[in-house]
Amino acid sequence: MTENTVEEIVVEEKTNMEGVKNLLEKVGLIQKKYDDIAEITGEKFNIFSLLNLTSNEVRTHSAFIGELLNIKGSHGLKDIPLRLFIQMLENKFIHIENRDEESEKMIDSERFKIDTNAAKTTIEKHIGKLNDEKTEGGRIDIIVEDSGKKALIIENKIYAGEQENQLIRYYNYDKKSPILFLTLRGSEPKSAKRLVKNEDYFNISYKEDITKWLGDCIKEATDKPMLREVLKQYVYLIKKLTGQTINKVMSSEIQDTIFKNFSAAEQIVKDFENAKNKIRNNVRESVIRKLKSKLGLTFDINIHNKVQEKNSGIWLRFKTPKTDSIIFGIEPFSGNGNERNRLFYGVLDLQGKNKDVFIENGFSNTEKGWWRERKSFESLENLYVDFDNIQFLEFLGKNKENQEKIAESISSQLIKYINSKSELIVKICNEIEKKE
Secondary structure (H helix, E strand, O other): OOHHHHHHHHHHHHHHHHHHHHHHHHHHHHHHHHHHHHHHHOOOOOHHHHOOOOOOHHHHHHHHHHHHHOOOOOOOOOOHHHHHHHHHHHHHHOOHHHOOOOOOOOOOOOOOOOOHHHOEEEEEEEOOOOOOOOOOOOEEEEEEEOOOOOEEEEEEOOOOOOOOOHHHHHHHHOOOOOEEEEEOOOOOOOOOOOOOEOOOEEEEEHHHHHHHHHHHHHHHOOOOHHHHHHHHHHHHHHHHHOOOOOOHHHHHHHHHHHHOOHHHHHHHHHHHHHHHHHHHHHHHHHHHHHHHHHHOOOEEEEEEOOOOOOOOEEEEEEOOOOOOOEEEEEEOOOOOOOHHHOOEEEEEEOOOOOHHHHHHOOOOOOOOOOEEEEEEOOOEOOEOOOOOOHHHHHHHHOOHHHHHHHHHHHHHHHHHHHHHHHHHHHHHHHHHHHHO
């Protein structure tokens, strides 16, 4: 390699660095401009975010939607929101011009009709004790029933996974009423099994259907300013959860800037992923060090999966009794796993066959899979511990002190949990060993 070539490489790398720096500065200026606009207009203020209620299915979303559908609700609109909700369903599934291409059969025009003047709305309705097959019993998220026993059954999913045979249980409770499977973007249910789409159950989304319905409700609340503003705040929350809050003009301006700086943009994308993984790995390594200093004599403590992989975590195995199947764990440091991608901790049964022993010893998680108990970590600085969340990663990226702060919080919560459960887990391990 000649000296001339080396100089050319140095110049090229310097040029690339300058391009990356210039692009970041330009995008930063664009974002600041629109952040200032959002601050002036009050767009950033959201009561649901301030109260940490953005994704709580029961306390926030089922409660809010259920109250609107309640003809005796505090909104004072009587049955108007319920009638608008039914109208939204009819427009989506019955009116021919709006129907999904998958719907080959004509849907009964009376499918969603209920007597709105005599309707009763219930949140978390108990429909009996779960049977062994989990095909009967449980709770319905939202149900609207009239005096003639016609009903609308709503299964509300934000981030939580479906329970085993969940839609089958609702169908067995009331085979005549439609089940509305409500998710952020209209996802397909996994628990439908033999049920027929657009006959037994119907997919609806927050992103399109609930947003449209709320828009209609806002129009009816013109003379109720407080209600109108709360509805607008809730619409904004939905848009935030479904990735629709970025100002379209700002987005277009950023795209135009990227068009002129493609190479720099590509480099930023690569380094952005590396930067996120570096933060995740730093925190995980710090947690491991803290755990080993307090629990190293009792447990073998190891990483599980690379930090960028799904369900990446930390596993803690007892040294005595020596067991490879019953362990304590934390996941996902990648921000890609269970529990809405937030970091959680608990007890794993890696054989997946000792559920009965755990139930006999007071554990209530009878779902399929390895986890016999899962607990969410407490939020820090009003942020959920979620390694996929940009705001959380930004907080950690500001300085090493923030990374140490979260590592200390994670390790101390886990140590407290382990100290409270160790004796019981040792007992369970011994019972399993005797059975074998």
